[in-house]
Amino acid sequence: MTATEATTAPGSAGAVLGTRRLRTEDPPLLTGESLFVADIKLSGCLHLALVRSTVAHGRILSVDLGPAKSMPGVVAAFSGADLKDAWAAPMPCAWPVTADMLSPTHLPLAVETVAYLGDAVAAVVAESEYAARDAADAVVVEYDPLPAVIHLEDALSDRNLVHEELGTNSSYTWELSPDPVAVEAAFAAAAHTVSKRYVQQRLIPSAMEPRGVLVVPHPYGGEYTVYSATQIPHILKIMLAITTGIPETSLRVIAPSVGGGFGSKLNVYAEEILAVVLAQRLRRPIRWVEERSENSVATIQGRGQIQHIDLAADSGGKITAIRVKLLADMGAYLQLVTPGVPLLGAFLYTGVYDVPAYSFSCTSVFTTMTPTDAYRGAGRPEATYAIERAIDALAAEVGVDPVEIRRRNFVREEQFPYASVAGLVYDTGRYALALDKALDIAGYQGLRDEQARRRQAGETKQLGIGVSSYMEMCGLAPSRVLGSLNYTAGGWEAATVRLLPTGKVQVVTGTSPHGQGHETAWAMIAADRLTMSPDDIEVIHSDTAMAPYGMDTYGSRSLPVGGVAVALATDKVIDKAREIAAHLLEAAAEDLELTDGSFRVKGSPTMEVALGAVAFEAFSAHNLPDGMEPNLEASVHYDPPNFSFPFGTHIAVVELDTDTGQVRLNRYIAVDDCGNQVNPLIVEGQVHGGIVQGVAQAMWEEALYDDDGNLLTSTMIDYLVPAASELPSFETASTITPSTTNVLGVKGVGEAGTIGSAPAVMNAIVDALSPFGVTDLDMPATPERIWRAMAQASAMAQAEGEA
Amino acid sequence: MRVSLTVNGKLRESEVEPRLLLVHFLRDVLGLTGTNIGCDTSSCGACTVLIGGDSVKSCTMLAVQADGTEITTIEGLAGEALHPVQEAFRQNHGLQCGYCTPGMVMAAASLLAEQPHPSEEEVRAGLEGNLCRCTGYHNIVKSVLAAADMAPVPAPAVAS
Numbered sequence: 030m031t032a033t034e035a036t037t038a039p040g041s042a043g044a045v046l047g048t049r050r051l052r053t054e055d056p057p058l059l060t061g062e063s064l065f066v067a068d069i070k071l072s073g074c075l076h077l078a079l080v081r082s083t084v085a086h087g088r089i090l091s092v093d094l095g096p097a098k099s100m101p102g103v104v105a106a107f108s109g110a111d112l113k114d115a116w117a118a119p120m121p122c123a124w125p126v127t128a129d130m131l132s133p134t135h136l137p138l139a140v141e142t143v144a145y146l147g148d149a150v151a152a153v154v155a156e157s158e159y160a161a162r163d164a165a166d167a168v169v170v171e172y173d174p175l176p177a178v179i180h181l182e183d184a185l186s187d188r189n190l191v192h193e194e195l196g197t198n199s200s201y202t203w204e205l206s207p208d209p210v211a212v213e214a215a216f217a218a219a220a221h222t223v224s225k226r227y228v229q230q231r232l233i234p235s236a237m238e239p240r241g242v243l244v245v246p247h248p249y250g251g252e253y254t255v256y257s258a259t260q261i262p263h264i265l266k267i268m269l270a271i272t273t274g275i276p277e278t279s280l281r282v283i284a285p286s287v288g289g290g291f292g293s294k295l296n297v298y299a300e301e302i303l304a305v306v307l308a309q310r311l312r313r314p315i316r317w318v319e320e321r322s323e324n325s326v327a328t329i330q331g332r333g334q335i336q337h338i339d340l341a342a343d344s345g346g347k348i349t350a351i352r353v354k355l356l357a358d359m360g361a362y363l364q365l366v367t368p369g370v371p372l373l374g375a376f377l378y379t380g381v382y383d384v385p386a387y388s389f390s391c392t393s394v395f396t397t398m399t400p401t402d403a404y405r406g407a408g409r410p411e412a413t414y415a416i417e418r419a420i421d422a423l424a425a426e427v428g429v430d431p432v433e434i435r436r437r438n439f440v441r442e443e444q445f446p447y448a449s450v451a452g453l454v455y456d457t458g459r460y461a462l463a464l465d466k467a468l469d470i471a472g473y474q475g476l477r478d479e480q481a482r483r484r485q486a487g488e489t490k491q492l493g494i495g496v497s498s499y500m501e502m503c504g505l506a507p508s509r510v511l512g513s514l515n516y517t518a519g520g521w522e523a524a525t526v527r528l529l530p531t532g533k534v535q536v537v538t539g540t541s542p543h544g545q546g547h548e549t550a551w552a553m554i555a556a557d558r559l560t561m562s563p564d565d566i567e568v569i570h571s572d573t574a575m576a577p578y579g580m581d582t583y584g585s586r587s588l589p590v591g592g593v594a595v596a597l598a599t600d601k602v603i604d605k606a607r608e609i610a611a612h613l614l615e616a617a618a619e620d621l622e623l624t625d626g627s628f629r630v631k632g633s634p635t636m637e638v639a640l641g642a643v644a645f646e647a648f649s650a651h652n653l654p655d656g657m658e659p660n661l662e663a664s665v666h667y668d669p670p671n672f673s674f675p676f677g678t679h680i681a682v683v684e685l686d687t688d689t690g691q692v693r694l695n696r697y698i699a700v701d702d703c704g705n706q707v708n709p710l711i712v713e714g715q716v717h718g719g720i721v722q723g724v725a726q727a728m729w730e731e732a733l734y735d736d737d738g739n740l741l742t743s744t745m746i747d748y749l750v751p752a753a754s755e756l757p758s759f760e761t762a763s764t765i766t767p768s769t770t771n772v773l774g775v776k777g778v779g780e781a782g783t784i785g786s787a788p789a790v791m792n793a794i795v796d797a798l799s800p801f802g803v804t805d806l807d808m809p810a811t812p813e814r815i816w817r818a819m820a821q822a823s824a825m826a827q828a829e830g831e832a
Numbered sequence: 833m834r835v836s837l838t839v840n841g842k843l844r845e846s847e848v849e850p851r852l853l854l855v856h857f858l859r860d861v862l863g864l865t866g867t868n869i870g871c872d873t874s875s876c877g878a879c880t881v882l883i884g885g886d887s888v889k890s891c892t893m894l895a896v897q898a899d900g901t902e903i904t905t906i907e908g909l910a911g912e913a914l915h916p917v918q919e920a921f922r923q924n925h926g927l928q929c930g931y932c933t934p935g936m937v938m939a940a941a942s943l944l945a946e947q948p949h950p951s952e953e954e955v956r957a958g959l960e961g962n963l964c965r966c967t968g969y970h971n972i973v974k975s976v977l978a979a980a981d982m983a984p985v986p987a988p989a990v991a992s
């Protein structure tokens with residue numbers, strides 16, 4: 030079906046949801062009309078440039094601002110020492126996962142020591158961007174270098190400390206071990222065991238729009254308007270109040286058009302706090318726009334874990350226990366949710382499988398690298414990778430096909446709602462259905478036959494087929510659950526729906542889209558219930574003055590929490606409108622039905638009143654039921670009762686050149702189940718983009734540091750964000766198993782693609798390599814790494830032959 | 833130094849610093865902020881514009897080097913209605929956050945001007961210099977192929 034604009038004709042309730050409505054966001058973005066932070070021009074605006082550390086770790090001996098201050102156009106320059114008393118509180122970490130978690134003091138400008146290359150040591154403000162940059166380059170800083178700490182196991186040894194004052198590099202150890210005795214017993218009794226170590230390399234999120242912030246002070250009124258390329262305007266406002274001491278009532282945060290985030294803009298950054306403080310001091314607007322090479326070191330990075338996973342299974346390959354030990358790389362400091370990322374995966378190492386015994390433990394260490402934090406999937410891709418790679422290893426151990434081992438272990442349909450050993454309750458799931466559909470699209474048997482033929486013929490181009498069945502928890506989150514995990518805030522979402530006097534509708538949401546299409550989708554949700562056209566609905570978001578409450582956008586939460594809030598607020602407004610309509614029609618409210626934007630009396634359809642007329646009546650308030658307040662507006666603060674649990678199966682087909690180690694992704698099949706779909710066009714887009722971020726982790730991307738802590742991949746020349754030429758088109762499909770815990774039956778889809786794809790691709794590559802004796806490979810699977818693995822395996826085989 | 837060039841059909845003249853990049857000239861001097869900046873190594877293509885009909889990364893060139901040329905930016909592509917390439921991106925959900933989009937659309941328009949009916953592989957190869965982090969390229973490729981079918985794709989307006 031091709032998308033048309035005519036597929037959204039309003040009518041009875043339910044006519045809009047599930048249609049492929051084109052996005053209302055697109056025309057301004059397609060024509061250059063949309064404004065990103067860097068596009069907002071103000072006269073009299075100053076430009077901020079930062080002087081970043083040139084050593085990964087060291088003591089600051091001196092900062093000489095003299096040469097910079099005398100340069101043309103320079104207005105002011107500050108060292109960390111100059112501003113050390115300017116902060117009302119240090120940089121925030123909102124997730125102290127344990128009571129004894131260690132966290133170093135983190136200030137926007139470093140004062141005594143630097144702990145990674147993104148640490149800023151001085152700030153320069155000038156009349157133009159070029160002048161600010163030139164002056165920043167003229168600042169002279171002397172360091173006494175300290176040893177870099179870049180290997181996690183080395184960090185754990187405390188041989189060199191990142192933060193001397195903490196006395197150790199370990200930040201915390203967090204455990205989830207409901208029944209350790211059962212786990213040990215299962216391993217003791219196991220017919221098969223698998224023990225694996227996987228490395229989650231660090232990734233650079235690489236949103237195409239780098240970060241940026243513009244602060245407009247109103248010096249006489251004492252207010253500040255902050256434009257930021259952020260996913261979290263609401264959280265940012267609170268954190269700016271806490272860190273600058275400016276009252277929350279004097280801060281307004283706006284996220285204008287934001288060019289992608291993927292978690293990297295789910296944070297509170299030094300530059301945002303600094304720009305507010307400098308705008309306050311200098312009483313002029315201040316703008317900072319990140320350069321790409323700055324983004325590589327100063328914006329959070331993703332992943333960074335060493336995973337040890339052990340499976341125990343019975344003789345039929347049925348898993349009896351899973352044991353996980355993580356070593357997680359926090360980087361130099363704890364950013365907003367850094368310590369919590371491994372916890373988001375902790376509940377998912379049992380994957381889509383019915384596992385009776387489980388234990389998990391994570392130790393986190395500081396290193397002298399960029400802080401890690403949430404990157405698309407945040408903890409869940411890591412967990413899925415480990416279990417989906419390990420279960421392939423178990424299939425090899427047991428001697429069955431990877432598909433068969435999954436079938437033997439799936440949580441079966443009749444087991445839902447399913448209480449997992451990790452403590453979650455999955456509402457719905459049909460794991461075998463998604464698997465079957467994916468196998469069918471792939472033509473699985475045909476692929477295996479072709480693979481066997483090529484193996485037999487000893488062809489240079491070998492096929493690899495990789496399967497990954499995943500489930501995830503999203504819709505972050507029930508506030509009480511977050512509380513039990515020591516997260517500082519809740520996971521609710523706010524929505525307000527207003528019927529305006531002219532019959533148009535405003536939807537105000539606390540979510541903050543940056544590419545996801547909420548304007549289109551939220552209008553569809555409200556329109557569907559109001560039986561109106563989405564064209565008559567405006568969606569307001571990402572401005573704390575216009576949408577005062579919100580928990581923002583991350584963790585595939587926007588639809589299952591924010592979208593559901595919109596639905597509930599719409600229903601509230603309709604309820605009130607129905608009362609007014611009943612009053613006007615002199616009928617009983619329960620006798621009215623809402624169709625085509627009008628209330629009609631059941632059985633006498635000529636007795637009707639349009640919603641628009643009801644809205645005007647509510648506005649004029651001349652003739653409302655006794656005691657009723659004027660206007661049609663309703664707000665909802667929705668706290669979800671549970672997470673939602675999307676699932677699916679992905680299949681990757683790769684072609685391996687056995688001479689060069691080069692791998693080409695030939696086909697990619699994804700069957701995802703995100704429950705009911707508001708707009709399948711948007712769902713597919715989210716899946717496509719997600720797939721590529723996971724494929725890229727498997728095949729190309731890695732933030733690589735040298736032993737001195739220098740980032741070797743600080744530009745887009747060295748850090749390999751894939752281009753169109755390296756990828757195929759995707760074969761996507763869905764199954765629809767509605768969630769039972771929200772009124773829309775939705776689950777969220779922003780991260781599913783990334784969660785499913787890295788293991789599918791790696792399983793395919795290892796599958797292609799298996800005839801050569803290679804049983805494992807780390808990401809990214811570069812040609813060199815593959816070639817070496819093949820050479821090593823053949824050398825080992827030869828040595829064994831000779832022995 | 834003085835530069836004089838035609839941008840979106842209008843003659844523009846200005847005094848500029850010799851080191852001013854063309855992309856900064858377009859954005860900061862002319863206020864045409866539709867052309868985006870995504871990198872500092874000429875890798876991402878967010879800044880792609882058309883110079884004399886050819887796609888060029890405007891961060892790879894100084895404003896003074898563009899003296900005397902005719903440039904089309906994303907702002908110059910649509911008339912009352914969207915340009916067919918823009919329309920195809922809209923119809924096929926070829927954009928999400930939209931940050932890569934102006935550059936991607938300009939690159940696609942120039943690709944189709946040279947190769948009116950490319951294969952999927954040719955589209956993928958032709959867009960190699962433009963990165964998108966949101967779409968996975970699937971719908972971008974689909975959009976460009978669809979635009980090729982929406983015959984004829986007019987050459988982007990270059991002032992005559």
Ligand code: FES
Nearest residue numbers: 870874876877891
């Ligand atoms: S900004 Fe010009 S190529 Fe990236």
Ligand code: FES
Nearest residue numbers: 928932964965966
């Ligand atoms: S649409 Fe976001 S980078 Fe392409």
